[in-house]
Amino acid sequence: MKKNTRINYFLLIFTVIILGVLSRRIHGVPLFFGDILYAIMVYFGIRFVFINSSFRNSIILALLLCFSIEFLQLYTAEWMVSIRKTTLGHYVFGQGFLWSDLVYYTLGVVFAFLADVFLINKK
Template sequence: MKPRFIYFILALLTIVLGIASRKIVGIPLFVGDILYALLVYFGFRWLLLKSKRPWQIVLPLLFCFAIEIQQLSTAAALVAIRETTLGHYVLGQGFLWSDLLCYTIGIGLAYAVDQFYFQRIVS
C-alpha cells in the first residue's frame, strides 16, 4: 500500500474519531485535542511525505500551537469564523495551556506510531 494513501486513511479515521469523541458523553475533552494533533500530524505527513525527521514533528507542532495561540485574538473575522461549526472544529474556541500539552502528546504519539509501526509496513 502506498504511504500517501495510508496517511490519508489515517487522517480520515482520525476525523471520525475526533468528531465522535465530542459527541459521546463520558469521553474527556482532552481526547479530542489529542486526536486533533494526530490529524494534523497525519495531514502533514500526507502533504510532506519525504520530509526529514525533525520536520515531521516540528511542523505539525508549530501548526497546532499557532491554532491555539490565535484563539487569544479577538479580531472580528476570526471570531466570525470560530462561530461556524467548521470554524469551531478547526480553529477552536478559547485558549487553554492544557491544549498545548495535549497537542504535544498527540503529535508525539502519532510520531511514535508512525516510526515504529507504519514505517515498517511502508518500507
C-alpha cells in the first residue's frame, strides 16, 4: 500500500462530493448518477477511516451504511422529515425510498472497489 493512500482517499471523497452536488445542479444528468456517487463517497470514506481494513470488510460496511440510510427513508416521523427538508439533511438522508437506489448503491461500491484495487492500491 502506498504511503499517501489516506490522502488519496480524502481527495477522492472531496472530488466525489463536488461531483455529486454538481450532478444535482446540472440539468440532464440522471438522478441515479448522484446515488452512484454517494455510494462511491461512502466506500472511500470507510477506506479513509479504516485504512487497514480488508476490501471485503470495506465493501460490506459501505453497503450496510448505504442500505441503512435508504431504508431509513421509510421512517417518516415529523422530526426526521424536517431534517430531510434542509440541504444537508437532503444530501445525507435523501427524500424517499426506492428499491432501484439499492442497485445504484451496489454499482457505486463496486466501481469504487475496482478503482481502489486497480488505481489506488496497485502493486
